[in-house]
Amino acid sequence: VKRQPDNHVGFFDAAMSFAVSERLTLERSLKDALRDGHFELFYQPQVRLKDYRLVGAEALIRWRHPELGVIAPDKFIPVAEETGLIVPMGRWVLETACRQMRTWTDQGLMPLRIGVNISGRQFRDADLAETVAAAIAESGIDARRLDLELTESMLMADGEGTLKLLRELAALGVTLSIDDFGTGYSSLAYLKRFPVNTVKIDRAFVRDLDHDEDGRAIANAIISLAHSLSMKTIAEGVETKAQAALLARHGCDEIQGYMIGRPLPVADFSVFARNYQES
């Protein structure tokens, strides 16, 4: 039987070129948005489970598009990664988060730790440590309040180079977290070779807490192992009081999720933090 590739190829080509031109448009728009100041950081609260004190916030990028409104990062971070724009964008995130921390300190808000997401491409950029050092120096913040969120795959890549970079970052005084822990294929025992302070337990495990014994056993095991390796634990995506209660019972240190608060624009986060402090 003879196939009729023409139709298929034709269709495929059209779809492809559409995707390519759409991507090019997106790429150009992202560059313009960075130049024109259309990116914004939202902040999501993180609280300590033993006393529900507000201790930190994760900075999460948003694109405030003049026509389309607020665009979530999963719509543009992958393209920024592929094109390399993530490097200047990530520098902007670091500078903005550090400046924000400084502003909040100057305004008398309680001292908060801020978590900043670092992408794979940014991690492999030779200037990362220098960029982090500059953001700290320029804002004059206490480096210990800056936490860099890295993923397992970044740490799995190349042993020696990775270890050297992480030591360099740790020497600046910042802390390091493993984001989305449990979604990669690394083990905590392996990750312990690196100067990592905190394990962020992925939302998938928190969701499973409600479901069954197995879900609880896994979360419990991650928390116990992290503690036995002197690492702190933050559970992500905590949406219910039941989840928070189970995590507290297992000794989890901190939680982040809609139960406490959604990611908020700066002004709203400041109000949230002040109210939270008083209540």
Ligand code: C2E
């Ligand atoms: P992430 O680092 O794992 O960030 C947590 C994501 O979970 C955020 O999505 C947050 O809004 C969402 N989330 C928080 N609490 C809950 C909850 O209780 N339930 C549910 N269903 N979701 C919750 P967001 O802000 O859309 O960010 C998505 C991802 O984009 C982030 O995942 C991170 O990987 C990436 N990202 C965000 N900002 C930056 C950035 O500045 N730089 C880089 N390189 N990546 C970023």
Ligand code: CA
């Ligand atoms: Ca994160």
Ligand code: CA
């Ligand atoms: Ca995460």
Ligand code: CA
């Ligand atoms: Ca993620």
